[in-house]
Amino acid sequence: MKQLVILSGKGGTGKTTVAGALAHLASQEGSVILVDADVDAANLELLLSPKELERHAFFSSKVAVIDPELCIACGRCEEVCRFDAVISPAEEGEPFSIDSVACEGCAVCAFQCPAEAIRMEEPQDGLWFRSDTRFGPLVHAHLFAGQENSGKLVAEVRQRAAALARDDGQAYAIIDGPPGIGCPVIAATTGTQLALIVIEPTVSGVHDLERILGVTKHFGVPPLVCINKYDINLRKSQEIGEYCRRLGVEVVGRIPFDTVVTEAMVQGQPVTAYDDGPVTQELRHLWRLVRERLEQN
Numbered sequence: 001m002k003q004l005v006i007l008s009g010k011g012g013t014g015k016t017t018v019a020g021a022l023a024h025l026a027s028q029e030g031s032v033i034l035v036d037a038d039v040d041a042a043n044l045e046l047l048l049s050p051k052e053l054e055r056h057a058f059f060s061s062k063v064a065v066i067d068p069e070l071c072i073a074c075g076r077c078e079e080v081c082r083f084d085a086v087i088s089p090a091e092e093g094e095p096f097s098i099d100s101v102a103c104e105g106c107a108v109c110a111f112q113c114p115a116e117a118i119r120m121e122e123p124q125d126g127l128w129f130r131s132d133t134r135f136g137p138l139v140h141a142h143l144f145a146g147q148e149n150s151g152k153l154v155a156e157v158r159q160r161a162a163a164l165a166r167d168d169g170q171a172y173a174i175i176d177g178p179p180g181i182g183c184p185v186i187a188a189t190t191g192t193q194l195a196l197i198v199i200e201p202t203v204s205g206v207h208d209l210e211r212i213l214g215v216t217k218h219f220g221v222p223p224l225v226c227i228n229k230y231d232i233n234l235r236k237s238q239e240i241g242e243y244c245r246r247l248g249v250e251v252v253g254r255i256p257f258d259t260v261v262t263e264a265m266v267q268g269q270p271v272t273a274y275d276d277g278p279v280t281q282e283l284r285h286l287w288r289l290v291r292e293r294l295e296q297n
Helices: 015-026 078-080 108-112 150-168 182-188 205-219 234-247 260-266 280-297
Strands: 002-008 032-036 053-059 063-064 118-121 124-133 136-143 172-181 195-200 223-226 251-253
Touching: 002 015, 002 182, 002 205, 002 280, 015 032, 015 136, 015 172, 015 195, 015 223, 015 280, 032 150, 078 108, 078 223, 124 150, 136 150, 150 172, 150 182, 172 182, 182 205, 195 205, 195 280, 205 223, 205 234, 223 234, 223 280, 234 251
Parallel strands: 002 172, 002 195, 032 136, 032 172, 195 223, 223 251
Antiparallel strands: 053 124, 063 118, 124 136
């Protein structure tokens, strides 16, 4: 199975639009499994209208909980907590409590409590799903608001997708990655055969590209670049192209601006399934080049 991860230096560049289109085009040529690795703000399902088949809880962190019946109000937990997560009682002699948002789960307070009144609990951090779409199976997830460890949830989603692909024999995995360069991006990128970086010709475009190319280089993943809405600023698009040439990075797509993309999204469809105009033609050309590079890696 060849894995393509689609990345961007920031949100809003059209990454998911490209991912949905490539999912549609890849499904016309063979079996494909789809992964939405943007677990903080998953939206690939808006284009794919998935039918949920499985739903599973995701656990990855622990928080301290004080049993008020056992607490002797000695204050030792407050003394040793480095994260100010222990809440002092309003009245002397009352039990202490824990701010679950501030708690980092280090368990120092539990080890130090002389009354053994503190236990570590594992709250549910999110959900992951296996769904079916008209283009192939989709593995996606939802990280609950305020929860951390999005990188772990991305890793979980990718592992589940890989297991499903082994069972079903999918030829390609298309991963809609998270934006930026943080832990979720690293979890989505490592071990893939190719990264497609979607950027826009804006002032921050080159800077965003530099950041994400640093990630792909560090983890040894060959990068390709797609300039979305290239014609809204031809000078910046040329600047990005020259920058890529200096680095030896291939620009495989220059997608024009067209309101048909928005129209397709409103209809809940990838643009390649909605219209056969210039945007779709460029995306078809993009997929041919990406597929060739995937086979070479």
